Amino acid sequence: MSQFISVFDMLKIGVGPSSSHTLGPWRAAEQWIHQLKKNQKFYLVDTIKVDLYGSLSLTGKGHATDLAIQLGLSGADPEYIPIGDIAEIIDAIDNNELLFLNNEKNIPFYKSSITFNREFLPFHANGIKFSGFFNGEEISNETYYSIGGGFIVQENDHLKEEIEINNKNFPFPISKAIELEEFCEKENLGISEIVYLNELELHSSEFINNEIYRIWDTMLECMYIGCHTKGKLPGGLNVKRRAFDTHQKLIKGTCYDNPKEWITAIRSTEVKFREILKWVSCFALSVNEVNAALGRVVTAPTNGSAGVIPAVLMYYMVIENHEADFNQIKKFLLTAGEIGSIFKKNATISAAMGGCQAEIGVSSAMAAAALTELLGGTAAQCLSAAEIAMEHHLGLTCDPIRGLVQVPCIERNSMGAIKAIHAAEIALETDPKESLVHLDEVIDTMWETAKDMNKNYKETSKGGLAVAVRIVNC
DSSP states (O other): OOOOOOHHHHSOEEESSOIIIIIHHHHHHHHHHHHHHHTTOTTTOOEEEEEEEEHHHHSTTTTTHHHHHHHHHTTOOTTTSOHHHHHHHHHHHHHHTEEEETTTEEEEOOGGGEEEOOSOOSSOSEEEEEEEEETTEEEEEEEEEEEETTEEEETTOGGGGOOOOOTTTOSSOOSSHHHHHHHHHHHTOOHHHHHHHHHTTTSOHHHHHHHHHHHHHHHHHHHHHHHTOOSBOSSSSOOBOOHHHHHHHHHTTOOOSSHHHHHHHHHTSOOOHHHHHHHHHHHHHHHHHHHHTTOEEEOSSOSTTTTHHHHHHHHIIIIIOTTOOHHHHHHHHHHHHHHHHHHHHHSOOOHHHHOGGGTHHHHHHHHHHHHHHHTTOOHHHHHHHHHHHHHTTTTOOBOOGGGOSOTTHHHHHHHHHHHHHHHHHHHHTSOGGGOSOOHHHHHHHHHHHHHHSOGGGBSSSSSTHHHHSOOOOO
16 A cells, blocks of 8 residues: 655645644544534534543643634634634633534533543654533544644544555656656656656546635745744744844845735845845744744644744745746745655654654755755755755754744744755765765654654653743743
C-alpha cells in the first residue's frame, strides 16, 4: 500500500497557531459531526464531552486546541472564517454556556466539557475523543488522531487515509525520493512538471492554478499583515512582534495600501547582503507572528513552520528574480509540496512524533529543493538541497515555552529559511553523484532519530527551553 498525497494536502489554508493542535482538532470536530449525521444521531445528541490526550493535552491550552474544537463543533470553516469572528464565537460559548452545534442547534457546553488527560494513547501522541449523549446515555464515541500538518485519522481506520498508487491512476507513482529522481531523469522533466502531471489525475488544470493562486495570495497577505502589525502576541509571555520594527527600518517608514503594491515596491529596491538577511528574517517572522495570534496561514508543511516557504519564495521574487511571475510560484509550490509528501510518507511531519526536525527541518528541506529548481538546478540537485537542509536540522527538539507557538518557534522559521537558501546554493555547486548522503537516507535517519528522541522533547513542554526558562510576571 502506498500513499498519494496531493500538494493541496501538504499546503492547507487554516487558522493558527498549530496545524496538529489547532487545525487537526478543528477538522476532527467537523468529521465527528459528519459521522453523527451519517449515523442519524446528530439531532439526538444533547450533551457533548471531549477528551484530549498526550501532546494535545499537555500543550493544548497554549496551542488553542480547546478553542479550535469549539469552533469546529460550531460549524466554522478554518479556511474561510473571518478572523475577527473567532473571539465573538468563543465569547458567546463561554458567556452563555451554550454551543450552536454545526450552526444548527444549541446544546449545553461548559469549560468542563473538554478534559485534558495527561496520558498518551497508543497510536499517536495527539489523541482526541468525542462522546455524544442523549438523556445521559452515551450514543456516540469516536477517537481521532491529529498526525501533523492538519491531517487526521480515525482510530482503527487510519489505513483508509492512504490511496493506493498504480500506473493506471498516476503516471508517476512516488514513495521515495529516488523514484522521483529516476522519473525526472527518464522523462527529462523537472520535479514540478512530474508533480503537475500527477495532480492532473485528481484535479483540472484550472483547479490547480486557482488553488495555487489562493495559497500564494494567503501567504503574501500573511506576510503583509505581519509586517504591518505591531504590539505583543497573546498568550501571556508578552512576546513583542518584531517583524513590524524590522520592516519599518527596511522600508524607511513608507506605507503601502495592499500586499500587491507592497511586493512591487520591495522588488524595485536594491538591497545589500545584510539587508537580504533582514528581509528573509522579516518575512519568516511576520508569518509566524500572525500564526501565533490565531491568524490565517498556510501549513507548509505545518503551521509552526509556516514561515519558511513563503519567506524563501518571497526572497526569490524580490531578490533573485524581479521578473518572476505565477509560473515560478507554481513550480516552487509544486516542488515543495512533493518533497514534504515524501517526508510524510517515510517519516513524519508531526513535532509530537519527531520533534521540531519534523516541522522546521522538513519545511527547510521543502524550500531548499523548490528554490534550487527555480535557480536552474537539476532534479538530483534539488533533492541534494533538501538533504542538506534536513541534515542540519537532525535532532532538533520541540520545546515550546508554556506550549505557545512563540518561543523558540517563531525565530526557528527565520533560521530554517536562511538554511534553505544556503542549502540551495551549496547544492547548485555540487555534483549529486559525488554526494555521500541521499535524501532518502537522511529521511530514514530523521525517523530513527525521532523514535530515539525522549518524549519530553516532542511538543510536550516538559523539557528543554520549556522548563529551563523561568517566566515571571506573566
